[in-house]
Amino acid sequence: YAINGDDEQEDSNHENYEDENEIEEEDQEAEEDETSSESDEEDDLSDLKAEEDSEDEPEYDSKVLKISEKDEKFQPEVKQKEVETPAKKLFNQKLEKIPFTIAMPASYEKLFELLNGEPTKIQQVILERVIKTNHPSLLHVNKSKMLKLFAYLLQYINDSFSNIEDEEQIQKGFKLLQGLNPILYDLLQMNPEEASKCFLEVVKEKYENFKKNQKKYPQLDTLIFFKILGSLFPTSDFRHSIVTPAYIFIHHILSQAKIKSRSDVSSGLFLSTLILDYQQLLSLIHISEPTR
Numbered sequence: 001y002a003i004n005g006d007d008e009q010e011d012s013n014h015e016n017y018e019d020e021n022e023i024e025e026e027d028q029e030a031e032e033d034e035t036s037s038e039s040d041e042e043d044d045l046s047d048l049k050a051e052e053d054s055e056d057e058p059e060y061d062s063k064v065l066k067i068s069e070k071d072e073k074f075q076p077e078v079k080q081k082e083v084e085t086p087a088k089k090l091f092n093q094k095l096e097k098i099p100f101t102i103a104m105p106a107s108y109e110k111l112f113e114l115l116n117g118e119p120t121k122i123q124q125v126i127l128e129r130v131i132k133t134n135h136p137s138l139l140h141v142n143k144s145k146m147l148k149l150f151a152y153l154l155q156y157i158n159d160s161f162s163n164i165e166d167e168e169q170i171q172k173g174f175k176l177l178q179g180l181n182p183i184l185y186d187l188l189q190m191n192p193e194e195a196s197k198c199f200l201e202v203v204k205e206k207y208e209n210f211k212k213n214q215k216k217y218p219q220l221d222t223l224i225f226f227k228i229l230g231s232l233f234p235t236s237d238f239r240h241s242i243v244t245p246a247y248i249f250i251h252h253i254l255s256q257a258k259i260k261s262r263s264d265v266s267s268g269l270f271l272s273t274l275i276l277d278y279q280q281l282l283s284l285i286h287i288s289e290p291t292r
Contacts, residue, residue: 094122101133102126104145111152112159120179127153127183136190143191150187150195153180154202157228161221170220177224181231188232199225199232200242207249214256217267226250226274235278243278250275 105111115123127149136143157180161173188195206222226246229235233242250271259265 091119091121094118095125098122098125098129100129102130104130104134104142104149105152108152108155111149112156115156120175123176124179124183127180131183131186146187146190147194147198150184150191151198153184153187154199154225156180157224158202158221161224162219164220173220173224177227181228184228185232196233196242199229200245203229203242203246203249207245207252210249210253214252215258217257217259217264218253223267223270226271230274230277236280247275247278 102114105114114126118126130149131146134142134145134149136146157177160176164170164173202225206218206225210218210222226249229243229246233240235243254268254271257264257268259268
């Protein structure tokens with residue numbers, strides 16, 4: 001009986017152990033079901049969000065936008081048609097009337113008639129076509145013609161700055177000078193030696209006129225040639241056949257002329273500014289010596 005009782009007890013213990021294992025397996029299955037259900041719910045939520053986002057911003061719209069941006073970048077610019085102003089229309093009309101070949105004027109009076117009353121740009125076109133028609137590269141004789149044209153232009157500038165009274169005429173004169181300076185420089189390069197002598201004669205003539213009344217500041221038709229001097233010749237040289245006499249002339253004006261009006265003050269400041277511009281490089285050389 002004792003042996004049978006022990007067998008029954010072992011059987012009951014074995015059944016209890018199996019029951020406990022079954023309970024644990026059921027608990028694990030329940031937990032796995034819960035985790036799987038939670039993950040399924042999260043996947044469903046993410047799918048719903050993705051669907052909502054896709055409904056708000058569909059993919060094909062972004063592609064269309066990208067393509068449109070590229071198209072805009074590579075789209076050629078459409079040039080707007082320029083509106084022709086009355087001034088430009090008048091300029092084009094005058095430009096059409098100018099012949100492409102213009103003979104060298106036989107005298108200064110002929111050149112004055114050709115240029116007088118025309119806008120500065122039209123005057124530039126006329127002179128450029130005169131130079132091209134009578135260029136020294138075409139005929140050697142044209143070299144003397146270009147020297148005459150250089151002298152005529154100096155005379156034309158002198159007449160344009162004579163008897164100037166109001167500010168509008170002064171602005172018009174300096175605008176003319178700005179347009180003629182490049183042409184004067186080109187003519188000077190064609191015959192530098194003879195053109196330099198021609199300019200020196202103008203400086204001498206102006207100096208002789210100043211000596212007649214040294215207490216009075218010269219008029220603008222004299223001062224303007226000192227301005228032209230700086231654009232045609234090298235003013236930084238220690239000694240120059242044209243610039244050095246002009247320096248002496250300017251120093252005589254500043255030291256001997258008396259200031260009696262506001263125009264005299266303007267003339268003195270104008271000459272002083274030119275001297276500073278001329279000697280900018282020279283002053284750097286002179287200042288560097290004592291500092292050493």
